[in-house]
Amino acid sequence: DTEVTQTPKHLVMGMTNKKSLKCEQHMGHRAMYWYKQKAKKPPELMFVYSYEKLSINESVPSRFSPECPNSSLLNLHLHALQPEDSALYLCASSQFVVGFTNEKLFFGSGTQLSVL
Amino acid sequence: SQQGEEDPQALSIQEGENATMNCSYKTSINNLQWYRQNSGRGLVHLILIRSNEREKHSGRLRVTLDTSKKSSSLLITASRAADTASYFCATDALGIQGAQKLVFGQGTRLTINP
Numbered sequence: 001d002t003e004v005t006q007t008p009k010h011l012v013m014g015m016t017n018k019k020s021l022k023c024e025q026h027m028g029h030r031a032m033y034w035y036k037q038k039a040k041k042p043p044e045l046m047f048v049y050s051y052e053k054l055s056i057n058e059s060v061p062s063r064f065s066p067e068c069p070n071s072s073l074l075n076l077h078l079h080a081l082q083p084e085d086s087a088l089y090l091c092a093s094s095q096f097v098v099g100f101t102n103e104k105l106f107f108g109s110g111t112q113l114s115v116l
Numbered sequence: 117s118q119q120g121e122e123d124p125q126a127l128s129i130q131e132g133e134n135a136t137m138n139c140s141y142k143t144s145i146n147n148l149q150w151y152r153q154n155s156g157r158g159l160v161h162l163i164l165i166r167s168n169e170r171e172k173h174s175g176r177l178r179v180t181l182d183t184s185k186k187s188s189s190l191l192i193t194a195s196r197a198a199d200t201a202s203y204f205c206a207t208d209a210l211g212i213q214g215a216q217k218l219v220f221g222q223g224t225r226l227t228i229n230p
Contacts, residue, residue, distance in 0.1 A: 042204055042220035056215050098218045102147050107158035
């Protein structure tokens with residue numbers, strides 16, 4: 001199984017809602033990532049988890065709260081988002097975190113988020 | 117933070133022709149990777165080239181790396197309609213907390229016309 005599964009595929013939420021994005025992989029990877037991608041732009045890194053510990057937070061606003069319950073799961077909790085947060089949110093995993101070896105990332109299909 | 121610049125931003129060619137896209141980066145790297153993204157989907161890893169390698173092949177893909185010019189190129193030979201996608205180069209860079217991260221270039225949108 002070389003898949004990274006993200007749910008939901010589409011999400012529409014109001015600015016006062018609380019929602020969560022979910023990501024799952026069963027490749028035994030120990031690093032997991034959240035990227036944000038606006039239309040016609042490259043993915044931008046938000047968070048990195050290595051061995052279930054947060055290793056990188058790219059100064060992401062606190063209305064985005066990541067969680068790694070175990071080595072296979074990664075969540076992104078959303079609260080009080082703004083319309084400009086509308087984007088494609090991509091989860092990725094790699095065997096080990098980028099930087100230790102020549103790691104390649106496996107991406108999920110993403111969650112298309114619209115904030116009204 | 118370091119980010120690759122890709123050229124051209126958009127490329128439209130006829131099926132069967134070769135497509136070449138370029139990536140330039142700013143600081144020294146350990147490796148450079150290329151990814152493909154179909155519209156609205158996740159990215160798919162294509163090829164990784166290490167800093168001590170100059171050329172690498174994978175099927176119809178050929179990647180070159182010139183570390184003296186801090187640039188790389190991706191060549192897709194005998195293009196097919198299914199190659200229509202955005203192509204991103206990615207390089208390692210230091211994150212805010214000093215850990216390594218993968219940073220993507222602006223991307224080239226490739227359209228293959230039947």
